[in-house]
Amino acid sequence: MNDYLEISLRLLTALVFGGLVGFERSYHGRPAGFRTHTLVCLASALLMLVTVYEAQWFVPQGSSRVSIDPTRMAQGIMTGIGFLGAGVIMKEGLSVRGLTTAASIWITAAIGILVGIGFYFPAALAAALTLGTLAAFRWLEIRMPTQSYAQFIVRFAREAAMPERELRELVLGVGFDVANLNYRLTEDGRHYEYRMMIRTLKPENLGRLSELLLRTPAVVDFRIAPTGD
Secondary structure, eight states, X not given: OHXXXXXXXXXXXXXXXXXXXXXXXXXXXXXXXXXXXXXXXXXXXXXXXXXXXXXXXXXXXXXXXXXXXXTHHHHHHHHHHHHHHHHTOEEETTEEEOHHHHHHHHHHHHHHHHHHTTOHHHHHHHXXXXXXXXXXXXXXXXXXXXXXXXXXXXXXXXXXXXXXXXXXXXXXXXXXXXXXXXXXXXXXXXXXXEEEEEEESOTTHHHHHHHHHHTOXXXXXXXXXXXXX
């Protein structure tokens, strides 16, 4: 019973620590966020239990001394699952999809290893925690504040270019912070272009910025492209 309490404590601690790291990543708008980091941390702790509690699932037959490395099979399985997980990660434009699916495949493999060696209690507990992560944490992830990033390019006629100070005030007034700023002359010097990465806590500010630029006569053209970085 004491072992079961210790296993529960370790897995729950991994759940909390992974969730804390994932929360920070989700807040900054990164593709691998809350649920992904939680599942990866939980899977790592789960696999370490195979070694820590080796005596509970491996008993040498007879009186002969047997030397084994019980983690070699697990290493081979997880290496193969890594390739499988990579296959479900898709990049669509500036967004990345499938990271949580890859993490769930990985932890499912870890659960299978524990079931295979007869370590049923941590396998069942990990399965329950994984299902809770994918279901309950999705609800939290949708509602938590998240920074949205976008690549912002705006072009002016060279002789009518908006000063940098005014452009910064315009962007700040709509609720954005400027992460970095570059300058460029295009089309043989006829146009002056600003390129920057902007961020906000309110995704609807992207539309507000677009509407404001449409009403600005000096703007020749612009591009606002949301991104995960």
